[in-house]
Amino acid sequence: MRLLVLVLCSLLTLAQVAQAQVRPFDDIVASGVLKVAVYENFPPYSFQEDGQARGVDVELAQQLAASQDLKLELMWMTPGEKLDDDLRNFVWKGHYLRPEELADVMLRVPYDREFSYKRNELGEMVNELVVMFAPYQRERWQVAHDARRLKEVPSVAVFAYHPIGVEVDSVPSFYLSSAFGGRMSRNTRHYPSPPLAFAAMREGKVDAVMAMRGEIDWLLHEAADPQLKAAENAYPEMGRQQWDIGMAVHESNRQLAYALEGGLVELIGSGELAKIYARYGLRYEVPELYEGEVQAQTHGE
Known part of the structure; x- marks a missing residue:
């Protein structure tokens, strides 16, 4: 029993030592690589076909990396039971099997105030270490x-x-x-x-x-x-029938969020993001947050 306790204590210590570290924006730029987490086997958003990464989110990630003059490194996520698990594993803490690995940014996160400020049974914010920003799709x-x-x-x-x-x-x-x-x-x-x-x-x-x-x-x-x-119809008695999808970074990395949001606004305003969606047969609807900016760019303001 004493040996088992020592082994468990050693494993706990190693896990603490290997605690994932968030890369500051300057370190990301210096590395020349942007690490983006996307869901695996999730067409049309992110999937692999003949050994090649494809999907709307994959192409968006490529464009976001390019907007910062960085190369893209994809991190494929297997979804957990809840989105909170995915945010913990890839944005602020790291998975227990790979605690040293964190993404710089995670895609396909609900842009929703109620979810962002959700609290647990103790009244604590569930995702206080996460910033959710830059809605890029209305679903x-x-x-x-x-x-x-x-x-x-x-x-x-x-x-x-x-x-x-x-x-x-x-x-x-x-x-x-x-x-x-x-x-x-x-x-x-x-x-x-x-x-x-x-x-x-x-x-x-x-x-x-x-x-x-x-x-x-x-x-x-x-x-x-x-x-x-x-079909073109509504869904009576359903409640929320549309929502926006955005991105998430660690709360300490707001500088990265500002930079990526600038790149996203350019992609939306230029129509490039709509073209990405069209390549996969998807209709693109601009999220409400950016409707005004798109109209301004359309009228050359």
Whole structure:
């Protein structure tokens, strides 16, 4: 028992010694490399194809690095149970298996005041060591349908009669299982991921799919089937139906945040970011924070 205690104490000491260190902005510039954390296997945002990194977030990361005259180093994230876990593992503390590794910036983080200032049961801020900034994408929920079996979607009430596929334990899953007194629950089919739900629609197992608009746009783009369409409707009783996605850095690295935000504003204003999205078949909607700046650049102010 005494030996076990000594071993555990030694491991704890090593973990403390190997505590991840945030790289100050000057050190990042001196290194010539920007380390950006993106989610693995998450098309159309970040994924690998034939050994090459692809996706909207990957190309955005490349542009952000270039805006600072830096080379890009991607850090691939496997999502934790909660976003808080990912922020801890890649932005301010480091994963226990690689405590010395931190990203300089993490992409695909909700730009949301309520989430930023969330507190735990003790009243402590959960993400007090994180700065969330620079929203670069407005995301929404979206339905796609096969017009051969479901000509149109005038309202989500049609799913009381037509089967629809969703990702298990997702917002669409909970919504379609409970809205309108649960009338759509018997026709809600659950799949491990939106691509698998979409594949089920192509196989005729469901007539529609609901997921994030970016994922739906990508899947429709890849399918290239004119009978597979994006529906245009709202989702009564759902609550928040759109939100902004941004970036996160350690709270001590605000200088990096300011620099990257400057690069992002240029990408949005020039239309380059919209072109990146279009290459993956995605519609681009400017986040509210930057609408005024884009209009100013459009009018040459």
